[in-house]
Amino acid sequence: MKESIALMWRRLPERYKLIGSACENCKTHYFPPRSICPKCRRKGKISRFEYSGEGKVYSFTEISAGPIGFEHQTPYVIAIIELAEGAKCLGQIVDARLADVKIGDPVEGTFRKIQSDDPEGPIHYGFKFRLKK
Amino acid sequence: MQGRKVAIIGVGMTTFGEHWDRGFRDLVVEAGLRAIQDAKLTGEEISAGYVGTMASGALVGQEHAGALIADYMGLNPIPVTRVEGACASGSLALRQGVMAIASGLHDIVVVGGVEKMTDLDTAAVSEILGGAGDQEWELFMGATFPGLYAMMARRHMHEYGTTKEMLSAVSVKNHWNGARNKYAQFQKEITMEDAMTAKMVADPLGLMDCSPITDGAAAVILAPIEKAASYTKKPVEIVASEQASGTLALHSRKSLTSIEAAKIAGAKAYKTAGLTPKDIDVAEVHDCFTIAEIIATEDLGFFKPGESGPAALAGKTRFDAEIAINTSGGLKAAGHPVGATGIKQACEIAWQLRGEGEGTQVKDAKIGLTHNVGGSGATAVVHIYKQGW
Ligand SMILES: [Zn+2]
Numbered sequence: 186m187k188e189s190i191a192l193m194w195r196r197l198p199e200r201y202k203l204i205g206s207a208c209e210n211c212k213t214h215y216f217p218p219r220s221i222c223p224k225c226r227r228k229g230k231i232s233r234f235e236y237s238g239e240g241k242v243y244s245f246t247e248i249s250a251g252p253i254g255f256e257h258q259t260p261y262v263i264a265i266i267e268l269a270e271g272a273k274c275l276g277q278i279v280d281a282r283l284a285d286v287k288i289g290d291p292v293e294g295t296f297r298k299i300q301s302d303d304p305e306g307p308i309h310y311g312f313k314f315r316l317k318k
Numbered sequence: 319m320q321g322r323k324v325a326i327i328g329v330g331m332t333t334f335g336e337h338w339d340r341g342f343r344d345l346v347v348e349a350g351l352r353a354i355q356d357a358k359l360t361g362e363e364i365s366a367g368y369v370g371t372m373a374s375g376a377l378v379g380q381e382h383a384g385a386l387i388a389d390y391m392g393l394n395p396i397p398v399t400r401v402e403g404a405c406a407s408g409s410l411a412l413r414q415g416v417m418a419i420a421s422g423l424h425d426i427v428v429v430g431g432v433e434k435m436t437d438l439d440t441a442a443v444s445e446i447l448g449g450a451g452d453q454e455w456e457l458f459m460g461a462t463f464p465g466l467y468a469m470m471a472r473r474h475m476h477e478y479g480t481t482k483e484m485l486s487a488v489s490v491k492n493h494w495n496g497a498r499n500k501y502a503q504f505q506k507e508i509t510m511e512d513a514m515t516a517k518m519v520a521d522p523l524g525l526m527d528c529s530p531i532t533d534g535a536a537a538v539i540l541a542p543i544e545k546a547a548s549y550t551k552k553p554v555e556i557v558a559s560e561q562a563s564g565t566l567a568l569h570s571r572k573s574l575t576s577i578e579a580a581k582i583a584g585a586k587a588y589k590t591a592g593l594t595p596k597d598i599d600v601a602e603v604h605d606c607f608t609i610a611e612i613i614a615t616e617d618l619g620f621f622k623p624g625e626s627g628p629a630a631l632a633g634k635t636r637f638d639a640e641i642a643i644n645t646s647g648g649l650k651a652a653g654h655p656v657g658a659t660g661i662k663q664a665c666e667i668a669w670q671l672r673g674e675g676e677g678t679q680v681k682d683a684k685i686g687l688t689h690n691v692g693g694s695g696a697t698a699v700v701h702i703y704k705q706g707w
Contacts, residue, residue, distance in 0.1 A: 186449075196454060243569075244469040244472045245472065246469050246472060246522075246523075248461075249520060250464070252448065252457070263465055263469075265574070273570065275455060275456050275461055275567070275568070277460050288472070288476050299458065299459065299460070300460070311458075
């Protein structure tokens with residue numbers, strides 16, 4: 186979907202620096218950020234939390250039919266990553282094909298171009314992951 | 319269930335498929351009229367309507383679907399309300415109808431589901447359906463719906479040893495059922511080889527693991543059970559109507575091998591109805607992808623976690639076996655006009671309980687269930703039905 190410049194700008198901290206949130210009351214980590222802790226609700230104490238980008242592959246697939254904006258990257262591997270600090274998030278695994286990836290593989294964060302949905306529009310950047318050798 | 323008891327007194331649907339010659343309003347009016355005819359109503363008895371459609375605005379540019387339907391069904395000035403919960407929109411509409419009657423607010427209610435999807439190309443439709451997930455944190459990152467379910471499948475394989483062959487068995491069985499359903503998009507059987515070797519979409523899911531893009535509509539007429547007998551000899555009582563919510567994004571869930579919201583909605587529905595999974599004779603479950611049927615039949619308690627794949631492979635979910643799953647052909651073979659799916663499921667169960675299941679009629683089917691899921695599991699709705707005569 187074409188994202189507006191304003192939306193892109195609002196999401197820069199999360200997408201550029203993997204900023205999520207943590208609840209000081211129950212010690213649960215969240216990504217993307219939330220302003221209410223679903224476990225503690227009004228008792229929760231949510232603050233900003235920067236993830237290291239380190240984590241492990243929880244599940245993955247190779248997208249053979251890429252959506253609009255990803256045509257030039259297809260096929261590519263996406264994964265759900267269990268971040269070292271506790272939350273899970275979804276991102277691409279770069280420089281890898283399906284056969285290179287296994288559940289449990291360690292990964293690290295990397296900053297890349299995510300998509301360009303419109304040749305005359307902005308290029309979207311954000312985090313992806315890379316297998317740790 | 320609290321309040322007045324509710325029954326389905328009429329059902330109707332369009333054929334599911336690529337209806338190049340018919341638009342959004344044509345489809346929903348056809349399904350609605352068939353349901354009205356089935357209930358032997360004139361139309362004047364109806365006092366409210368609910369319609370489920372996921373994305374009529376994005377797909378055909380038409381919002382305000384409730385007003386359009388009231389107008390073109392000739393129902394003005396009665397209230398008609400649109401509800402949306404992605405692929406569960408149909409069942410959500412059904413639940414609104416049930417609540418409207420149970421509460422005593424309305425007597426005869428029409429409930430419809432519709433989606434007109436083939437006016438756009440596949441890429442555009444896929445992008446719109448992506449809106450059922452988390453746009454900013456799943457779709458933006460390059461995920462697709464087949465991709466999300468593929469990650470559920472891979473995790474299910476990892477934790478339980480589920481195989482591609484087991485996924486394929488679901489597809490083969492649903493196509494076999496679809497071949498016996500005159501409303502189905504694909505009325506054609508397929509072989510295990512067809513399913514196993516189909517072009518990959520998001521590994522391990524191939525084309526034969528994915529439900530198609532479909533145009534179609536379905537409708538049911540609801541009435542309080544004490545009035546149902548004056549319209550039909552075979553009212554189908556809705557004995558439970560439960561809904562639960564889960565996280566919008568797949569990655570926020572504790573488990574990928576189960577849909578928590580569906581488990582909760584299912585457990586609540588059994589409790590409300592005073593029934594157990596063993597009591598269900600026939601179920602329509604949300605097989606948007608083959609893995610979704612495996613997970614659904616575990617979440618609903620028909621099989622233990624990890625046992626649905628082997629059960630599908632052993633033929634235990636055929637119409638004449640242990641538990642009949644998706645006698646309509648499911649979303650895979652009957653087609654998946656998103657907003658219409660939940661209502662189609664209700665139509666199929668009504669036909670089964672009335673003994674009109676034709677080529678896939680389940681012998682002595684007395685109790686049925688529908689399981690309808692929005693997105694990757696953020697909304698789940700379970701209804702249980704029994705013969706009301
Ligand atoms: Zn908390």
